[in-house]
Structure formats: C-alpha cells, structure tokens
Amino acid sequence: MRSYAIYVAKRVLQFALVVFVGISITFLITHLTPIDPVEHAVAQVSTFGFSSPESIELLRQSLKELYGVGDNLWEEYLIFWRRLAMLDFGPSLSAFPTPVSELIGRAIPWTIGLLTVSTVLSWFIGNILGGLAGYYSRNRILRILGMIMMGLHPVPYYIVAFVLLIVFTFLLPILPSSGGYEMNLATGWTPQFVGSVLLHSILPSLSLILVGVGSWFMGMRALVSNIVTDDYVTYAALAGVPEKRLVTSYVMRNAFLPQITGLAMSIGAIFNGAVITEQVFGYPGIGRLLVEAVHAADYSLVLGITSIAIIAVSAAVFIIDIIYPLIDPRVQVSQ
Amino acid sequence: MTQISASAGHGNAHVLETSDLRAYYRMKYFGIDREVRAVDGISMHVRKHEIYGIAGESSCGKTTFIKAIAAAIRPPLEIVGGQVNYSFIDDDLYALSPARRTAIRWQHLSYILQGSMNVLNPVRRIHKTFEDFAFRHMHLPRAEFDQEVRRHLERLRLPAEILRSYPHELSGGMRQRVCIALATLCKPEFIIADEPTTALDVVVQKDVLAMIRETQHEFGSSMIFVTHDLTVHANIADRLGIMYAGRLVEEGRTADVFANPLHPYTAHLIASLPTIGDRHTRDGLHGTPPNLADPPKGCRFHPRCPLAMEICRHENPALTTLAEDHRVACFAASSDVLPIADGKPNQPEALEVER
Numbered sequence: 001m002r003s004y005a006i007y008v009a010k011r012v013l014q015f016a017l018v019v020f021v022g023i024s025i026t027f028l029i030t031h032l033t034p035i036d037p038v039e040h041a042v043a044q045v046s047t048f049g050f051s052s053p054e055s056i057e058l059l060r061q062s063l064k065e066l067y068g069v070g071d072n073l074w075e076e077y078l079i080f081w082r083r084l085a086m087l088d089f090g091p092s093l094s095a096f097p098t099p100v101s102e103l104i105g106r107a108i109p110w111t112i113g114l115l116t117v118s119t120v121l122s123w124f125i126g127n128i129l130g131g132l133a134g135y136y137s138r139n140r141i142l143r144i145l146g147m148i149m150m151g152l153h154p155v156p157y158y159i160v161a162f163v164l165l166i167v168f169t170f171l172l173p174i175l176p177s178s179g180g181y182e183m184n185l186a187t188g189w190t191p192q193f194v195g196s197v198l199l200h201s202i203l204p205s206l207s208l209i210l211v212g213v214g215s216w217f218m219g220m221r222a223l224v225s226n227i228v229t230d231d232y233v234t235y236a237a238l239a240g241v242p243e244k245r246l247v248t249s250y251v252m253r254n255a256f257l258p259q260i261t262g263l264a265m266s267i268g269a270i271f272n273g274a275v276i277t278e279q280v281f282g283y284p285g286i287g288r289l290l291v292e293a294v295h296a297a298d299y300s301l302v303l304g305i306t307s308i309a310i311i312a313v314s315a316a317v318f319i320i321d322i323i324y325p326l327i328d329p330r331v332q333v334s335q
Numbered sequence: 336m337t338q339i340s341a342s343a344g345h346g347n348a349h350v351l352e353t354s355d356l357r358a359y360y361r362m363k364y365f366g367i368d369r370e371v372r373a374v375d376g377i378s379m380h381v382r383k384h385e386i387y388g389i390a391g392e393s394s395c396g397k398t399t400f401i402k403a404i405a406a407a408i409r410p411p412l413e414i415v416g417g418q419v420n421y422s423f424i425d426d427d428l429y430a431l432s433p434a435r436r437t438a439i440r441w442q443h444l445s446y447i448l449q450g451s452m453n454v455l456n457p458v459r460r461i462h463k464t465f466e467d468f469a470f471r472h473m474h475l476p477r478a479e480f481d482q483e484v485r486r487h488l489e490r491l492r493l494p495a496e497i498l499r500s501y502p503h504e505l506s507g508g509m510r511q512r513v514c515i516a517l518a519t520l521c522k523p524e525f526i527i528a529d530e531p532t533t534a535l536d537v538v539v540q541k542d543v544l545a546m547i548r549e550t551q552h553e554f555g556s557s558m559i560f561v562t563h564d565l566t567v568h569a570n571i572a573d574r575l576g577i578m579y580a581g582r583l584v585e586e587g588r589t590a591d592v593f594a595n596p597l598h599p600y601t602a603h604l605i606a607s608l609p610t611i612g613d614r615h616t617r618d619g620l621h622g623t624p625p626n627l628a629d630p631p632k633g634c635r636f637h638p639r640c641p642l643a644m645e646i647c648r649h650e651n652p653a654l655t656t657l658a659e660d661h662r663v664a665c666f667a668a669s670s671d672v673l674p675i676a677d678g679k680p681n682q683p684e685a686l687e688v689e690r
Contacts (some may be wrong), residue, residue, distance in 0.1 A: 231453035238407055238448075239468045240440030249467070250456050257458075329501045330457060 004126040009323060015318040022310040030299040031073060037093050037300065038063045044096070066091055067300065089304035093180055094296035100304040103289060108271075108308075109279070110180050111285030114201055115270040118208035123263050125209070126216025131252050133217070134224025146221065153214030161207040161280045168203060176200050178282030204281040209273060212266075216259065230254075257328050261320055268316025271309040349380040349422065349556040350525050351404065351536050356417035358403040371628045373399035375581040376417070378654065381525070381557050383422075386548075388572025388589065390604070394624055396581040397561050401529050404428070404559070405446065408438055423524050442472040445518040447511075447547075449530035455502035458573045461513060462498035469520045484520065490553075491546065508539035512546060519550045526551070526558045532567060544571055563602060565608060569593060573659070577601045579636035580625050583654055587661035597663040599642050634666070642667040650674030 037285070041063050042056060051059070063069075067090050068079040083090065089100035130149075133142040152160075169177035181196040227233060233250050241250070271286065278287035286305060293301035325331045355378055360371040381387040389396050402408060404419050406428055419428040423443040428436070448454045455464055465484050473480050485495050494511055502510060511531060518526055528547065532540040542585055548571060551558050560572055568589060571645050576586040577598065586600040596602040622639040625631050631638055637647040644666060645668040652664040653675040666672050 231448065234407070235446070235448055235454040236456070236467065238405060238440065238446050240437040241467045242471070245467055249459065249463075253458055254456070327344045328458060330503050 004325065007325065011318055011321045014321075018314045018317075019203075019311055022314070023084070023307050024077075024304045026303055026310065027077060030303045031076060033297070033299060035297050035299060036069075038069055040093060041096060044268050061079045066097075084307065089307070090300045092093035092098075092293075092301050093298040094293065094301065095298075100301050103301060104304055104308065106287065107284060107289045110283060111274070111287065112270060113197075114204055114277075114283065114285060115208070115274055116267070117201075118205040118212065119263070119266050119270060121205070122209040122212035123259070124265070126213040127220045127259055130220030131215075131224050131247075131255060134221040134255075135228060135247055135251055137225060141218065146217070149214045149217045152210060153218065155211070157207070157211050160211050160277055161204075161277065164203055164207050164210075165280065175203050177203075180284045200281075200283075204277050204283055206257070207280075208277060218261070220255060220259060222256065224251055227251050227255050256322055259325075260327060264316045264320035265313070268313035269309075271312035313323050348383040350383050350385075351381040351422075351559070352418075352420045353380070353404060354378045354418045354420075356400070356403055356419060357415040358399050359413055359415045360399075360411045361413050362411045369628055372630060373412075373581050373627055374403055375630075377578075377581075377583050378417075379576060379583060379586065381559060382574075383557055384552075384555055386551060386558045386560050386571055388568040388575045389559060390563060390565055390575060391569055391578035392563060392624055394627070395578045397578055398529060398625070399581075400561070400578070401527055401531065401561055405444070405527055415603060421525065441468055441523065442521050443523050443524040444520065444525050444527070447514050447518045447526065447528040447531040449533055455510060457502055459501070460498070461500055461502070461505075465498070465517060465520065468517055472521050474675070481553045487520050489517055491519075491550065508535055508543065511535060511539075511543050515543070515546055515550060519554055519556070522554045523556055526556050528558060528560045530562050531560075531608060533564065540567070547571065556634075567606060577604070580630055581627055582635060582664065583662075584636065585661075585663045586654070587658070587663075591658070591661050595658075595661075597657060597661065597668040598636075598665045599640050599667065600636050634664075635663075640667075646674070 033248060038060055042060055045051070046056060069076060070082055077148050087101050089104075091097045092103055096104060102145045129142070129145060133139070133146050136142055143332065165177060168175040176199060181187070181193060182200075185193050185196055187193060203211055228251060236250050238245055272290075274283075274285070275287035275291060277283060279291060282288075290296075290302065290305050293305065356374060357372070357375040357376055360369075362369045362371075375396075377400060379387075386472050389397055389400065399412065402412060403414060403637045406419075408414055410666055414429055420426075420482055421428060421439075421444070424431060424435075424439060430481070431439075454603055455461070459467075462481070462484065466480070469484075470477075470480055474484065475483060484498065488495055488497070491512070493509075493516055497505060497509065497513060502513075505513065509608075511534075515531070531547065532543050535543060544567065547558075547560075550556075562568065569670050572589045574587065575592045576590070577600065578584065579600050585592065585596065585601045587597075592601060596605050600620075607617050607619070609617070620639050625638070633649045634640070634643075634647040634652055637643040640647065642665075646666050650666070651674060652666050652672045654662045654664040655669070655672045656662045657669050657671060664672065666674075
C-alpha cells in the first residue's frame with residue numbers, strides 16, 4: 001500500500017509538470033505572435049464611427065484588463081495562470097465579447113459525444129475481432145476480415161469521409177450531410193431533438209470507426225499471435241484448460257494491457273476535437289471551433305482549446321497510470 | 336477412460352509405449368516441400384513407477400519427441416507414423432477425439448516444462464492457475480478444493496502464502512516448485528518433465544530434483560525426464576535413452592549406460608563429463624549434429640563416428656537388445672545388430688494435424 005502511495009505521488013507530480021510545461025509553451029507561442037488583441041479590438045470599434053481619444057484610451061485600458069495584457073510578457077504570464085485556475089481565458093477575439101470558456105463550453109459536448117462513442121466502439125470492435133483473428137489465425141472469415149482491415153487502414157481519412165458523404169447523402173440520400181442537428185429544432189431533451197442528433201452523428205462516427213478500427217484490429221492481432229506462442233499459453237493448453245478460459249484469461253487478458261494504454265491516450269485526445277471530421281460534416285464541435293479560431297487569429301480561443309486538450313491528455317495518461325497496477329500486477333514492482 | 340487397459344501391447348505394466356513414432360516438421364515454401372525429420376521411428380516404453388531419462392544434444396529431437404507423446408502437435412509439426420499408447424487410455428493417443436484427449440490432460444498426464452519463468456500466467460494469482468488447471472478434475476466443492484490444494488502444498492513443504500502471489504513475486508526455484516506442485520496435484524499416472532532444472536543454479540537444482548524424486552515416489556507416477564545434462568540423469572533416471580538426430584541410439588538402466596556405454600556417441604558423451612582430479616584435456620566430437628532436413632544416409636552418426644564402417648554409410652542399424660535391458664543401435668557394437676529399412680513410413684500422409 002505504501003509503495004502504491006509513493007507511486008501515485010510520483011504520477012501526480014509528473015502530471016502537474018507535463019501540464020505546466022505544455023501550457024507554458026502554448027502561452028509563449030500564442031503571445032509571441034505579432035497580433036495585439038487590444039489594438040485589434042480597438043480598431044474594430046473605431047472603424048464604425050468616431051470616438052474621442054480619451055474614450056479610446058479608456059477602452060484600451062479596460063480591454064487590456066479583459067485580455068489580461070500586462071506591461072510585459074512575464075506579467076501577462078502570471079495573470080494567465082491566475083485566470084486559468086478559474087478556467088477563464090478572457091473574451092474571444094473573433095466573437096467579441098463572448099468569453100472563450102463559453103464558446104468552448106458550447107462546442108465541447110458535441111465533440112465529447114461523437115468521439116467518445118466512436119473511439120470506444122472502434123476500440124472494442126477492433127480489439128475483439130483482432131484478438132479472435134490472432135487466435136483463430138486459420139479461420140477463413142477472420143482472414144478475409146483481416147485483409148479488408150489492412151486494405152482499409154491506409155486509406156486517408158478524408159477520402160473515407162467523402163465517399164461516405166457521396167454515397168449516403170447524394171447517391172442514396174438517407175442521411176443528413178452536415179450539422180449536428182436539424183436547424184429549426186429547439187434544443188432540449190425532446191425525442192425529436194435527440195433523434196435528430198443521433199441521425200446527424202451516424203456519418204461522422206461511422207467514418208471515424210471505419211478508419212479507427214483497423215489499427216486496433218491489426219495491433220491486437222499481432223499481440224495475440226505473439227502471445228499464443230508464449231510459454232504460459234502453451235502450458236495452459238497442454239493442461240487442458242478449457243478454451244474459453246484460455247482465450248479470455250490467458251490470451252486476451254494479456255494482450256489487452258498495451259491496448260488499454262492506447263485507449264486512454266485516444267480518449268484524452270478527444271479534446272483536440274476531430275478537426276477534419278468536424279470540417280467535412282459541418283459538426284459544431286471543438287475541432288471546427290479550433291480551425292475557425294486559427295483562421296480568425298483568435299489567439300485566446302486557440303490558447304483555451306489547447307490548454308484544455310493538454311490537461312485532458314495528461315489527465316487521461318495520469319488516470320491510466322493510476323489504475324494500471326490494478327490491471328497489470330507487475331507494474332508496481334518494476335517501478 | 337480411467338480404467339487401466341490390459342490390452343496385449345502393454346501387459347507388463349508399461350505406462351507409455353511408442354512404436355515407430357515419427358514426427359516431422361513439414362513446410363511448404365513456394366511449392367518446395369521441406370521436411371525436417373525431428374523424430375524418426377522411435378520405439379520405447381516407460382514402465383510403471385519409473386523415471387525414464389532422455390538425453391541428447393540440442394536439436395536432436397528431444398523436445399519434438401515430448402511434443403509427440405504429449406499430443407502437443409501444431410503445424411508445421413505432424414505425426415507421420417507410429418503409435419503412442421498410454422496405459423490409462425485403451426486406444427492410440429492420436430485415435431482419441433480431441434475432447435477425450437483434453438479430458439486426460441492433467442488428470443492422467445501432466446507436464447513440468449522448462450523455464451518456469453514464463454509458464455505461469457503473469458497476470459493471474461497462483462491459486463487461480465491451480466483452479467484453471469485442476470479444479471475440473473478434482474470433482475470437489477470449491478472450499479474443499481482450496482483445502483486440498485493447501486494440503487498438497489504442505490505435503491511438498493511449500494508455504495500456503497504463495498497461492499496469493501503473482502508469478503513475478505516468486506523466485507525462479509520457487510516457481511519451478513510451484514509447477515511441480517501443479518503437475519502432481521491430480522496425482523497423474525504420467526508426468527512429462529522437459530528440462531525442469533535447466534534454468535536453475537546447482538543448489539536449487541538439487542532441491543528441485545529431490546522434490547521431483549520424492550513426489551514421484553509418493554504418488555507412484557511414472558515420468559519421462561528430458562535434459563541434456565547427464566549428471567542430472569545420473570541422479571534421477573532409472574533408465575536412460577540417448578537420442579541422436581531424431582533416433583534413439585542407446586537405451587538401458589542408467590548405471591549400465593554409464594558403466595558400459597555401447598554406442599560410440601554415448602561413450603563420447605560420458606567421456607566428456609569432468610571428473611574431479613582428472614586433468615586430462617577432453618576431446619570433443621568433430622563436426623556438428625546433422626541437418627535433419629537432409630540427414631545422412633545409413634546410420635546418422637556415421638560422419639562423426641570414429642568407428643564408422645562401410646555398412647554404416649548405407650544401412651540404418653536397428654535398436655537391438657544386446658544385454659539385459661540394454662539396447663543399442665550400432666553395427667560396431669555387435670554383429671547381432673541388423674539393418675532396418677531406412678525409408679519413408681508406410682503412410683506418407685499426416686495422421687494428425689491439430690491446431
């Protein structure tokens with residue numbers, strides 16, 4: 001138990017360090033761009049109509065406070081951390097004066113919903129089929145499936161997405177082509193709205209699953225075909241351990257270990273958004289928000305999204321580190 | 336299938352009997368057949384309560400022979416001919432249905448494998464492994480089964496705490512002892528031990544050997560014990576079989592084989608053992624073991640044999656009984672040794688291919 005406490009403490013430290021370094025770098029990169037958000041906003045305001053120099057100076061002062069702009073980079077950095085603690089990234093530049101946190105808050109449920117479902121589904125489908133294909137390597141159907149997976153895997157994502165779009169919205173128009181829900185519906189937990197959301201999510205998630213499942217499948221198949229020749233599997237098979245137990249507790253159980261780490265990483269990466277997916281399918285998630293923010297040079301929004309992604313990825317790795325000793329008893333000792 | 340068969344072939348209490356057993360690795364690369372004759376016509380038997388040692392250098396087919404008698408055949412390995420009979424089954428091992436073969440495993444036939452490092456599932460506690468391997472044979476309620484396992488460990492002087500451990504928490508010697516406990520829990524008639532002491536240092540080796548001896552004696556099991564280490568054989572085996580290039584070249588009581596080796600290969604093996612105080616330089620055999628994909632014609636040892644005669648180059652010597660309980664396959668040993676056909680087996684197609 002004591003060793004576990006030390007292990008957790010180490011991981012917490014590691015987590016904090018990664019977040020700190022990651023966010024600092026993001027801060028530096030965005031703040032070293034030649035865009036001055038204050039002057040940008042002032043220009044926007046003063047374009048339309050005349051303002052007195054005094055009122056512009058007042059505006060500049062209050063904008064400076066709003067954006068956390070200080071006299072030097074160091075001061076800005078400190079202000080940034082203070083605000084980050086309250087998840088306040090200041091107002092967005094492109095959608096002034098909406099706060100960044102509100103924009104992100106609006107987009108994030110879409111991304112989380114879409115990507116969690118498609119990531120978890122492709123993980124399960126890929127691993128279970130891949131595991132079976134590795135174990136029953138002589139099964140004809142699984143072999144053909146393996147070939148299909150291998151063929152599908154290297155196809156670039158955007159091609160898969162466009163093919164799906166063409167097939168299901170143009171040639172066979174049964175699914176909506178873009179958006180997160182039907183435009184004229186009121187948002188809320190009504191059956192129509194939920195149904196519309198589900199209908200709109202079919203194509204994006206299908207495209208993600210089609211592309212994502214291949215790597216899990218092939219990874220798992222390779223892992224399993226290695227493990228079936230391992231001594232403990234041979235020994236258990238010689239001992240006549242029932243096949244079901246052999247496949248689950250001996251083969252799959254061991255092959256899943258690295259795959260669980262992989263799952264945690266992809267869950268963390270959800271907060272990056274699926275940039276291309278959301279672009280192609282006009283999905284109102286984080287990825288599209290990020291692309292828009294970059295185009296509009298909205299650096300507080302970019303910084304906000306990136307910070308959340310950094311925290312999410314590190315948190316996912318942290319969580320998997322914490323629970324890993326429970327999955328693989330060997331980990332604690334090797335620390 | 337539990338009744339002890341008394342069919343004609345093994346009336347005098349042979350637990351295992353193989354006749355002309357052939358197991359080849361058959362591969363097909365780009366239409367070219369490649370055949371490695373790893374076990375080529377082995378006939379032997381193991382008596383009740385006996386430890387039968389098998390010795391031979393690396394790649395002489397020891398492990399393949401073990402696989403063949405354990406029905407652990409996976410492609411490209413195939414049983415090409417011959418029979419494997421056990422006293423506890425009334426048929427050839429390979430004539431059994433897979434379900435019946437699975438049913439005899441661990442109850443009648445168990446194994447102690449080389450390298451206990453990896454033979455236990457790394458993410459499973461030891462008591463779970465005991466459960467997986469033996470629970471279905473013991474026909475006991477769970478609580479009694481657990482108690483039986485504990486009693487068994489106690490009998491083998493192993494601490495019961497190891498049941499809660501993971502394999503990596505135990506030392507190599509301890510893991511090997513756990514495997515012995517595992518293999519003897521169901522009191523099987525036959526135990527196959529494949530290099531069980533090879534990875535251990537000499538002190539632990541001694542303990543483990545004593546433990547194997549003891550349990551084998553106590554439970555009345557018979558055993559095949561494979562190792563290349565002749566000193567281990569001298570300590571544990573009742574009878575010893577020497578393998579060379581997929582064939583049994585000599586067989587006899589361990590003491591007889593050591594005192595009076597009849598085959599030149601055996602003689603060299605024994606002469607190579609160091610003796611305390613002897614400062615002689617020991618000559619090795621020239622050459623290397625033959626390539627089993629293309630073995631030499633005739634006696635497979637003849638290219639390295641100092642006593643090779645003309646006949647050795649063409650004819651394959653039969654394993655012939657020359658003294659009581661002492662068989663040898665060498666024309667130079669006696670003129671009683673006759674040639675046998677060195678050909679393909681009668682049925683060229685595979686008898687059994689198991690996944």
